[in-house]
Amino acid sequence: MKKFAVLLLVAVAMMLPVFAGGAGEQRVLTLSEVHAEGYPTTLADQRFAELVEERTEGRIKIQVYSGGTLYGEETGSIEALQIGDLAFARVSASPVASYVPALNIIQLPYLYRDGDHMWQVLNSEIGQGMLEEIQASGSGLVGLCYYDAGARNFYTTKPVTCVDDMAGLKIRLQNNQMMVQMVQLLGGNGVTGIGPNDVYSAIQQGTIDGAENNWPTYESMGDYQVAPYFVLDGHTRVPEILLASEEVLASLDPADVEIIKECAKETQAYEIEQWALREASAEEKVTSEGVVVTELTAEQLAEFQERMQPIYEQYGAGYEDLIEQIRNVGL
Numbered sequence: 001m002k003k004f005a006v007l008l009l010v011a012v013a014m015m016l017p018v019f020a021g022g023a024g025e026q027r028v029l030t031l032s033e034v035h036a037e038g039y040p041t042t043l044a045d046q047r048f049a050e051l052v053e054e055r056t057e058g059r060i061k062i063q064v065y066s067g068g069t070l071y072g073e074e075t076g077s078i079e080a081l082q083i084g085d086l087a088f089a090r091v092s093a094s095p096v097a098s099y100v101p102a103l104n105i106i107q108l109p110y111l112y113r114d115g116d117h118m119w120q121v122l123n124s125e126i127g128q129g130m131l132e133e134i135q136a137s138g139s140g141l142v143g144l145c146y147y148d149a150g151a152r153n154f155y156t157t158k159p160v161t162c163v164d165d166m167a168g169l170k171i172r173l174q175n176n177q178m179m180v181q182m183v184q185l186l187g188g189n190g191v192t193g194i195g196p197n198d199v200y201s202a203i204q205q206g207t208i209d210g211a212e213n214n215w216p217t218y219e220s221m222g223d224y225q226v227a228p229y230f231v232l233d234g235h236t237r238v239p240e241i242l243l244a245s246e247e248v249l250a251s252l253d254p255a256d257v258e259i260i261k262e263c264a265k266e267t268q269a270y271e272i273e274q275w276a277l278r279e280a281s282a283e284e285k286v287t288s289e290g291v292v293v294t295e296l297t298a299e300q301l302a303e304f305q306e307r308m309q310p311i312y313e314q315y316g317a318g319y320e321d322l323i324e325q326i327r328n329v330g331l
């Protein structure tokens, strides 16, 4: 009887590591995303999660919270990453620049000729250097990769057909002071602090006269139903960034951190592919539902661009050579 009890104890002890996790222990990490299911960035986040789980053989599981259910405002998710309360967030580079000012350089108004130009820059040493700068700056954030977000344009409740029509308009912006100045220079008033999922109701309630974004967000958030005038000024191309918390990464096995970095990079091409599809379908959908699209003449567009000179002087100070280099990429 005694012998049996000892054997039983040994058997239970051997099984303990299995119950307690032991060698098969899994870390569950969270990723915050403001976009809905099916949006290109959400699809890329999910692909990232799948790859990481597969390649770490289940040691790391990433749960994607879409639709802004965790943090409706990206600044909230960025700050949570900094203190290690959140592991990952897919955000726009725009609010990140409040913590890593150099990032403003790759999103200066009217910087790129087109999307190809932007991608050549982001995939070059310039873009990769900026991604590294996120961590090197001591922000507590780690930049994993860029995603596409096309070009941003203004959309309003009243038509904007030339720069003078921007006068006095209250335009919702991401949390970025450079963008606030951009709208001021165009004669409008920039409003920050409204999450992308709340723009629709802010327009509906008259708190703002419009906002600015790309086709997919304009369509996906339903903003086109309340602000049906879309002017193709393409003022910025702001890439998306998949961010990690430096503190959370430091708590993982370094080999797993390498896997995470490699998986993130691999999802970039997939997101760009999904982006192109969604950009085309979103434009088609909103225009078929009555959105009035204004195309500017070259002269009218030049007026928008010329107003940006003070931004280049203020935010570009000390980066003149880099800006010149960016402009020359692909020429």
Ligand code: BDP
Residues within 6 Å of the ligand: 034, 074, 090, 091, 092, 149, 173, 174, 195, 196, 212, 213, 214, 217, 240
């Ligand atoms: C969208 C970005 C999203 C931003 C949003 C915004 O994909 O990350 O939160 O713009 O304007 O284009 O806040």
